[in-house]
Amino acid sequence: MTRIYETFSPEETRALGKSLGLKASPGDIVCLNGDLGTGKTVLTKGFAEGLDIQDDVVSPTFTIIREYTDGRLPLYHFDVYRIGDIDEMDELGYEEYFFGEGVTLIEWSNLIAELIPNRALRILIEKDPAKGDDYRKITIRQPEG
Numbered sequence: 001m002t003r004i005y006e007t008f009s010p011e012e013t014r015a016l017g018k019s020l021g022l023k024a025s026p027g028d029i030v031c032l033n034g035d036l037g038t039g040k041t042v043l044t045k046g047f048a049e050g051l052d053i054q055d056d057v058v059s060p061t062f063t064i065i066r067e068y069t070d071g072r073l074p075l076y077h078f079d080v081y082r083i084g085d086i087d088e089m090d091e092l093g094y095e096e097y098f099f100g101e102g103v104t105l106i107e108w109s110n111l112i113a114e115l116i117p118n119r120a121l122r123i124l125i126e127k128d129p130a131k132g133d134d135y136r137k138i139t140i141r142q143p144e145g
């Protein structure tokens with residue numbers, strides 16, 4: 001099933017993330033793709049809010065993973081933009097996260113496509129210059145079954 005949303009401000013994207021976070025279950029995997037600056041981290045902040053996480057969510061670009069454990073479920077926030085080699089994911093022990101009891105959210109997941117389980121929720125965020133700086137088209141694809 002594919003749903004398409006349009007947002008016109010960071011707050012709206014954050015609210016969409018929050019609605020997803022509210023519904024999240026243990027073991028969920030959420031993939032976030034889209035160019036730099038489209039709003040993957042903004043959506044993640046909302047998602048964390050939906051999980052009742054109070055800690056400030058900051059982009060894990062240089063650490064690849066940040067873990068938040070003060071919410072309803074643990075949140076494992078990956079940003080794999082700077083991953084050099086897929087073996088780095090093994091070194092990080094990614095399986096403990098992907099197949100753990102928390103919720104995994106991965107910015108730039110397409111860079112590690114072969115590691116993503118089929119059951120993952122896929123989110124793509126796109127700009128459209130014709131519709132203004134703050135416009136975003138957000139496509140959410142849920143696998144069948």
Ligand code: ADP
Nearest residue numbers: 008009010013036037038039040041042134136
């Ligand atoms: P990414 O993680 O995809 O690189 P960020 O979430 O860090 O992007 O940044 C998105 C930027 O775009 C922020 O500066 C945010 O204020 C801005 N922005 C403008 N309009 C929107 C929108 N509709 N949704 C999300 N972010 C938006």
Ligand code: MG
Nearest residue numbers: 040041059107
């Ligand atoms: Mg980001």
